[in-house]
Amino acid sequence: MAIADTKERLNVYETARRSAALRAAHFLYGAEPKIFSDNLAEGLSGDSEASIAAMIEGVPASSATTCILRSRFTEDHLAAARSRLNQYVVLGAGLDSFALRQGEALGDLVVFEVDDPPFLEWKRQKIVELGLVEPSQLRYVPCDFEVTTLPDALAASDFDPDSPCFISWLGVTQYITVEATKATLAWAAARPVGSEIVFTYVEGNKHAVSVKESLMSKVGGLTYYTNDEMLELVREAGFSQIEEMTEERANAMFFSGRSDGLIAPQSQRLLSAIV
């Protein structure tokens, strides 16, 4: 469904802030080894350490890990893809801090953060308030996915559509229409060979109750997919090289034997697809 009105849109902003707060909570209180270390998340979230501690109290272990697992999976895949591309498009970037954490160490990797125009303005103001330095390789691409096409939005930047790119799209597909998701997948599949997209979706068949109980439920209607439905969309878009980070695989790779009791997300699914 579309994000219909200002109230819901404001709630979507809140999910970006809460995503950062969950990364901050893991950075501050998660056991070693950390699954993902975001040292800028606390500042960007705007939450005090006390309110982050209070928030995490009420969050189930499987919800607390949605934001850290997806960022870890993405940055691992980006590192593996780095030798074949030098453009990174962060769709629905929210308070993602990859470019800020890397700084000039980005080298020749240009990062395009795409999000709703007022949200990007708000984020940039926050960055200034925190005294953080935006690396010269960082670009902001204002785009409301429901209104502006991604190619049009990126055309206003120095994004090169003829060069391969890495795309992340984390925590967004549940907030937009199936049609908008299909359009973005089709755009991603049409990138030059070697390009890759990593994205999340919310699986709504067997874990509908967990979804309702999660932080995300504070936003109105969500778009759910079954695993089969999403795989069909990805294949229809033209991808054949697909990798899924299932709950079982995530638990085996990242969460077994942890002293903080964290477990893999139950309803958020992660997927990578290479052109």
Ligand SMILES: C[S@@+](CC[C@H](N)C(=O)[O-])C[C@H]1O[C@@H](n2cnc3c(N)ncnc32)[C@H](O)[C@@H]1O
């Ligand atoms: C849950 S947050 C995730 C942010 C970030 N990717 C992360 O993992 O922390 C969802 C983000 O998608 C953006 N978003 C949602 N709907 C959008 C739309 N229609 N157009 C542009 N951005 C949108 C929101 O502004 C928000 O930053």
